[in-house]
Amino acid sequence: MKVIYIASEGAPFAASGGLGDVIGALPRAVAESGKGEVQTEVILPLYGSMKEEYRKRLTKEADIRFSYGWRQTGASVFSLTEGGVLYHFIENHYYFNRQKLYGEPDDGERFAFFSMAAIEFMLATGDIPDVLHANDWQTAMAVIYLKTEYAHIEALRRIRTVFTIHNIEYQGKFDPYILGDIFALDAKYYHIVEYGGCINLMKGALTVSDYISTVSPNYACELRHDFFAFGLADIIARVSDKMCGVINGIDYSVFSPERGGGIYTPYGRDDLDAGKRANKAALQRELGLAEEPDTPLVVMITRLTAGKGVELVLRILDELLGEKVQFAILGTGEAMYETAFSAVASRHANMRALIRFDRDLSKKMYAAADIFLMPSKSEPCGLAQMIACSYGTVPLVRAVGGLFDSIKPYGSDGANGFTFNNFNAHELLFTLKWALELYRDKSVWEPLRLAAKDSDFSWDKSAKKYISLYQNITNW
Structure with a gap:
């Protein structure tokens, strides 16, 4: 055939x-x-x-x-x-x-x-x-x-x-x-x-x-x-x-921390914690963030459009950044969102707004992050959440489209991330704060991170x- x-x-x-x-x-x-x-x-x-x-x-x-x-x-x-x-x-x-x-x-x-x-x-x-x-x-x-x-x-x-x-x-x-x-x-x-x-x-x-x-x-x-x-x-x-x-x-020959492929330090399942820490420290240095290994690093890699849920993030970002957390966003899109994220970043030393398209930097961010944020209004499939899992980064997504099919929420069978259901800024914030709390409990976080890494999204x-x-x- x-x-x-x-x-x-x-x-x-x-x-x-x-x-x-x-x-x-x-x-x-x-x-x-x-x-x-x-x-x-x-x-x-x-x-x-x-x-x-x-x-x-x-x-x-x-x-x-x-x-x-x-x-x-x-x-x-x-x-x-x-x-x-x-x-x-x-x-x-x-x-x-x-x-x-x-x-x-x-x-x-x-x-x-x-x-x-x-x-x-x-x-x-x-x-x-x-x-x-x-x-x-x-x-x-x-x-x-x-x-x-x-x-x-x-x-x-x-x-x-x-x-x-x-x-x-x-x-x-x-x-x-x-x-x-x-x-x-x-x-x-x-x-x-x-x-x-x-x-x-x-x-x-x-x-x-x-x-x-x-x-x-x-x-x-x-x-x-x-x-x-x-x-x-x-x-x-x-x-x-x-x-x-x-x-x-996703193509694991392209998105694989074991192969390196542009990240700071290659790593695999057996040295996941050490590899994540090394890449996190390197990204913090590159972005000028405080080099704090135990501060959770949340990232978004996205088009800055309404469909990607960026307005939800903007509504809760100042409150989120009052927590012990670091946040970095990479992407381009509508001018009003580019301006808004840059303005928030200018007010907070623990945030970076990277308003550009940069495939090389995106891989470094996948490898370095602790939590990958994807609060889409609509998402036919989504690949970014799968790529995040391949790097052992725990995704937090809205349960819509392919995000619902690929990410199972903490507390359920086969859990590999966090989800929220309604397109609501404070439901997003509640879920994020819950994830940040669990991040500090290594008996919970390390198995969840391994589950994300073990997710099979091969073709x-x-x-x-x-x-x-x-x-x-x-x-x-």
């Missing part, structure tokens, strides 16, 4: 968040779990920002020409193999020779072109999969094109489609007047993508896909409610019989679930 994943990003070639990490890991995990019976490939745009170390390994596969609406256009396709997976890259300088992945005024056109070019590449080379697995609105048109404009082509009819919702908040909404000119979709198919008086690409993919997955079981349940579905709850209700949730995993279990899903829809 052959599965081709199509996505707008994939690590290590182009990644801006969780989607990139998933596409960088899931295809390899599926191939490994399939033990030779499942072949996986990935199709990505060839962005101008691709690092030279990867670009010099590219081999040209094909030049393709095709009609895209009223335009005669084309692309070149290059490939390389990484981690046993064949990656194809669609090159078109007009659309993708840019440094940014997203946020361009023609994003709709760019990714619709990419989706059509991927299908044309399959036709031109005969590289036809059993399953095409699309991800988020940027590749929704690949599924829609297969079921509409390309439905008459015999070679493509046997392809089964899976569409994964990584974050339903971003749906790909556009003016209906550009249906033909920009999306090259005949007006007779408008009903597929129409929703609320506009083009909604995610709605279209949800409607025509053979199967739908989300990135955690709890998120799949939450999407039936308006609060989480961002207007698509009724569509989710219609397609719920062909939808499931499969939680993401193997998720890969097996996806293989089963692929087999079911293809009758393989």
Whole structure:
């Protein structure tokens, strides 16, 4: 069985968040779990920002020409193999020779072109999969094109489609007047993508896909409610019989204190306490915090947006910092939150606000911290809480989405962290103070920290679930 994943990003070639990490890991995990019976490939745009170390390994596969609406256009396709997976890259300088992945005024056109070019590449080379697995609105048109404009082509009819919702908040909404000119979709198919008086690409993919997955079981349940579905709850209700949730995993070859990988001092389960202390002292020195080994260090590594629950933290931060605790936050986002955290940090010697994107520093913070804070309003899956566990850092999360699926609260079976239920600042503060109190009881804290470190968030279990899903829809 052959599965081709199509996505707008994939690590290590182009990644801006969780989607990139998933596409960088899931295809390899599926191939490994399939033990030779499942072949996986990935199709990505060839962005101008691709690092030279990867670009010099590219081999040209094909030049393709095709009609895209009223335009005669084309692309070149290059490939390389990484981690046993064949990656194809669609090159078109007009659309993708840019440094940014997203946020361009023609994003709709760019990714619709990419989706059509991927299908044309399959036709031109005969590289036809059993399953095409699309991800988020940027590749929704690949599924829609297969079921509409390309439905008459015999070679493509046997392809089964899976569409994964990584974050339903971003749906790909556009003016209906550009249906033909920009999306090259005949007006007779408008009903597929129409929703609320506009083009909604995610709605279209949800409607025509053979199967739908989300990135955690709890998120799949939450999407039936308006609060989480961002207007698509009724569509989710219609397609719920062909939808499931499969939680993401993390790549332990990247996030592993045993391997080092940029942290101050490598460590493992057997020297967890000594390793954490060494990394904590080094981070305290780097950040200019008091070097106090027994003062709990709480960290956040996040986008500074409302959805990440940062307003809850801001409401209780001054009171929290009155405790014997240190707090550091790393991230960028909305200007009002960047300013607010910087202002609080200026008032407290035991806080640092690091308003920047810094992958290297983030690993050091995961390794050094005692508690990792993640009070999200909505969190489809979340990877940061899993990464924190891999470094033996105890997560404190709001029990929502994938955070509910991955973190079990202290006092329950399989406990590996702390949770709170309501989006309430003082419920967060109460849970934090409880965690700080238990931190000082080593008979409680050390087993909890070990439980976090022993949590298994490898891709193997998720890969097996996806293989089963692929087999079911293809009758393989």
